[in-house]
Amino acid sequence: MKAMVYTKYGTTGILNLSEVEIPAPKSNEVLVKVHAVSVNSWDWDLLRGKPFLARLGGLLKPKYKILGADIAGTVEAVGSDVNNLHIGDELFGDISWCGWGGFAEYVCVREDALTLKPASMSFEEAAAMPQAGVLALQGIRDKGGIQAGQKILINGAGGGVGTFALQIAKLYEAEVTCVDSAKKLAMLKSLGADHVIDFTQEDFTKNGQLYDLILDVVGTRSIFSYKQALNPNGTYVMVGGSLSLILQLVLLGPVIAKSEGKKFGILVHRPNKKDQDFLKELFLAGKVVPIIDRLFTLREAEEAIRYLGEGHAKGKVVVCVKNNQEN
Incomplete structure (x- = not known):
């Protein structure tokens, strides 16, 4: 699969679109085919290694080689202990607490981090909501x-x-x-x-x-x-x-x-599936909608992160993860 990978801190030319192995889900995980991933300030901080707190867990080099916390996609495979999700389910979630890895075509995610996506919500809207x-x-x-x-x-x-x-x-x-x-x-x-x-x-x-x-x-x-x-x-x-x-x-x-x-x-960042579900209900009721400024391709992930990090974004910035030949 293709993924935006980085191995050192910086801002320009640090992310590389690379071929990496598709991960295999653990017993409590599902393999998600990523359709969209939104950018958060944490991506900007972790990319630069600034402020210094962003280096906790990776003082000299990044702990996580693939950034991206807010994903939306479809289930491709399920672990042996997964009970409530099935192949083909459309879902979204904040995966910052269980490994990151959203700027990629596939990512393995714990079942309890994910919320089922309603049909009326686009993948881009779903990716914009969690964090x-x-x-x-x-x-x-x-x-x-x-x-x-x-x-x-x-x-x-x-x-x-x-x-x-x-x-x-x-x-x-x-x-x-x-x-x-x-x-x-x-x-x-x-x-x-x-x-x-x-x-x-x-x-x-x-x-x-x-x-x-x-x-x-x-x-x-x-x-x-x-x-x-x-x-x-x-x-x-x-x-x-x-x-x-x-x-x-x-x-x-x-x-x-x-x-x-x-x-x-x-406010300490606490990803919460119950709160994700609550936001979904607000969306379905027409009370809350994600505001999306710009869409980028996976190849443009570094530009997307910089656009948000430099303060240009009106609302959310979303990266659309497309087929290999389109990236």
Whole structure:
């Protein structure tokens, strides 16, 4: 089979379209023929080996030779202990916790990582949902504890997590402010954002507005800046951001919470089949849809990762894995 393989960290010319052996499923796995795989920020971080935390498990060279966590495809073979999936089933899932390997024509995946794909959902839409959708759901609903009618701000709202978070927040009839670059604001308004802010023109932490919940996908400010944008008893949830902010949240967050009642938390990535199933039901009800910016071929996977990593994507970026002769 063909796969995009890398053996060292970098950004240009690192991924190579290579012939590798088709893997064989273990007893609790299925072999999936990959139709589509979406790009996540983790792919960008792991490709570069930056920030340094991305090298855990592979200090000098990558632990995983094939990137790609969010897949959609069909079952080609099943392990001996697989009970609920069958050859020909169409499915999707986040495989970051069980081996990665999505930028390939085939990948072996644990049965409990996968959700059956409805016929009305395209493979591209299915690949766009698992990681970004689950992070948004867990950040808004679970870690953020959203309540109906709250004032919510999403920082970095124009990417995959942000576009899902906006749609989920609107289900709670929240008043949502979205922060991103100017080129993404019209798209965010079309998804239901009540207010939009171009971060190059306005600092939302200094405009006097207060929020019940801040979901931060691109945290770069200090904890004190976010503190002054929160209502009393407000909640800040970090989905992505700098190491320095992580340290501030760990060390200073409990102190501020005790003295002022404002809560600060870091969302830990937890792939969850139950949440994938929940997102599928929201999709079938027409309440949440994946926003896909661009499609790339498998050969263009490095370009796709760079496009997302450099901040260009409006929503999700998806790689279509086609037949050998088309790559």
